[in-house]
Amino acid sequence: MGRWEPDARGRLTKAALELYSERGYEQTTVAEIARRAGLTERTFFRHYADKREVLFVGASSMEELFVQAVAGAPESAAPIDAIAAGLEAVSKVFAGRHEHSRQRQAVIAANAELQERELIKLASISAALADTLRRRGVAEPAASLTAEVGVAVFKVGFERWITASEERELSQLMRESLDELKAVTASS
Amino acid sequence: MGRWEPDARGRLTKAALELYSERGYEQTTVAEIARRAGLTERTFFRHYADKREVLFVGASSMEELFVQAVAGAPESAAPIDAIAAGLEAVSKVFAGRHEHSRQRQAVIAANAELQERELIKLASISAALADTLRRRGVAEPAASLTAEVGVAVFKVGFERWITASEERELSQLMRESLDELKAVTASS
Numbered sequence: 001m002g003r004w005e006p007d008a009r010g011r012l013t014k015a016a017l018e019l020y021s022e023r024g025y026e027q028t029t030v031a032e033i034a035r036r037a038g039l040t041e042r043t044f045f046r047h048y049a050d051k052r053e054v055l056f057v058g059a060s061s062m063e064e065l066f067v068q069a070v071a072g073a074p075e076s077a078a079p080i081d082a083i084a085a086g087l088e089a090v091s092k093v094f095a096g097r098h099e100h101s102r103q104r105q106a107v108i109a110a111n112a113e114l115q116e117r118e119l120i121k122l123a124s125i126s127a128a129l130a131d132t133l134r135r136r137g138v139a140e141p142a143a144s145l146t147a148e149v150g151v152a153v154f155k156v157g158f159e160r161w162i163t164a165s166e167e168r169e170l171s172q173l174m175r176e177s178l179d180e181l182k183a184v185t186a187s188s
Numbered sequence: 189m190g191r192w193e194p195d196a197r198g199r200l201t202k203a204a205l206e207l208y209s210e211r212g213y214e215q216t217t218v219a220e221i222a223r224r225a226g227l228t229e230r231t232f233f234r235h236y237a238d239k240r241e242v243l244f245v246g247a248s249s250m251e252e253l254f255v256q257a258v259a260g261a262p263e264s265a266a267p268i269d270a271i272a273a274g275l276e277a278v279s280k281v282f283a284g285r286h287e288h289s290r291q292r293q294a295v296i297a298a299n300a301e302l303q304e305r306e307l308i309k310l311a312s313i314s315a316a317l318a319d320t321l322r323r324r325g326v327a328e329p330a331a332s333l334t335a336e337v338g339v340a341v342f343k344v345g346f347e348r349w350i351t352a353s354e355e356r357e358l359s360q361l362m363r364e365s366l367d368e369l370k371a372v373t374a375s376s
Contacts, residue, residue, distance in 0.1 A: 080372055119307040141344045145369045148340035156332045181333045184268055185373045 009047045011037040016054040017100065020107040025051070025114060055104055055114065058093070059121045063128055066090045066150075070132045079138045083129065083150035084178055090154065091171035098167050105162050126151045153177045197235045199225040204242040205288065208295040213239070213302060243292055243302065246281070247309045251316055254278045254338075258320045267326045271317065271338035272366055278342065279359035282349075290350050314339045341365045 005011075015036035019028040030051055034041045048054050069089035073082035094101055108114040129147035138146065157177035161170045193199075203224035207216040218239055222232045236242050257277035261270035282289055296302040317335035326334065345365035349358045 078372075115311075116304050116308060119311055120304060123303075123307055141348055141365055141368055142372050144344045144347070145340060145365065146372045148344065149337070149369065149373060152333060152336035152340060156329045156336065159332070160329060177329055177333065180329055181337065182373050184266075184330050184334045185337060185370050 005039055005043055008039055008043050012039060012044055012047055013054055016051065017103045021103055025107055025111045055108065056117060056121065062090060062093060063125050065093065066125060067128050067132050070129060079133050079142060079146040082136065083146055086150060087153060087174040088171055091174050094170050102162050122151050122155065149181060153181055193227055193231055196227055196231050200227065200232055200235055201242055204239065205291045209291055213295055213299045243296065244305060244309065250278060250281060251313050253281065254313060255316050255320050258317060267321050267330060267334040270324065271334055274338060275341060275362040275366065276359055279362050282358050286355050293350050310339050310343065337369060341369055
């Protein structure tokens with residue numbers, strides 16, 4: 001793996017986000033990211049396949065964490081409560097990452113290709129959650145609908161966390177968003 | 189607009205879907221679509237900008253119809269009931285289009301680029317619905333969450349309609365899916 005660079009990955013991630021924010025994602029090259037991080041391009045490619053991966057490297061592990069928490073919820077838990085457990089587990093990953101997440105979101109919002117990639121990420125999470133709920137014995141269409149609700153709450157709760165004027169607990173915002181969703185869908 | 193071809197658009201649409209189904213979307217050319225329809229490429233381009241547009245030409249009018257029905261719901265209607273009115277209005281567009289919709293869905297499911305486009309279409313509808321609800325005086329995050337619920341019900345209801353062994357009323361499936369979503373999110 002070449003010589004050891006102290007926290008090379010963290011430095012590359014930070015440099016990439018800074019440059020994407022300053023110049024735009026399109027305009028930034030891997031060479032510039034490496035230079036800003038005080039590392040070589042070769043080191044960059046030991047950590048990331050390309051400049052887009054810097055922004056999406058956590059997607060598959062986040063999906064896995066979400067799915068595992070839903071799968072691991074007590075057998076007696078209602079589907080929506082299993083989803084709530086998943087949201088709780090996923091929220092923990094973002095502890096201490098508010099500024100990083102805020103920057104990342106702004107970069108994505110400014111680029112159509114990245115927005116598409118983000119939509120694909122969320123659709124993949126939804127499909128994985130529906131599959132997990134079916135394995136828990138939840139029938140269709142309840143499984144797909146509950147999974148979609150989970151992703152909707154994740155999206156909206158995350159957006160609120162990012163844009164909140166002062167930092168709040170992500171897990172708290174997820175719970176509030178789920179409660180709000182329950183309130184808006186409550187039959188009158 | 190050149191000489192009049194009886195139902196040129198309908199013939200082109202049908203020919204395109206047939207070819208996408210038989211050979212795959214990637215492998216089909218505009219020349220082949222025109223030939224199958226008994227028309228010229230020039231006529232194709234009078235109706236569609238490219239071969240992808242055949243599959244997405246209805247997207248913006250569908251979004252508009254959805255939005256207008258939500259905007260036009262009685263002032264006293266709860267946000268979720270305004271969304272239900274939107275689902276009802278959109279369902280009507282698909283009357284007599286079951287086979288077309290089934291074919292279209294299969295073509296999209298087989299192609300990653302088309303799936304992305306479909307996700308963008310749904311995200312655009314969600315954003316437009318949230319905007320419409322905010323104009324109706326619905327606060328955030330309720331507006332975004334209700335809009336996401338609307339799109340989730342649309343997706344799942346539509347999927348059920350497409351895959352149902354016998355043809356059922358789309359509006360009925362939308363209502364059932366919304367009721368099911370209300371049931372899964374009902375607090376225990």
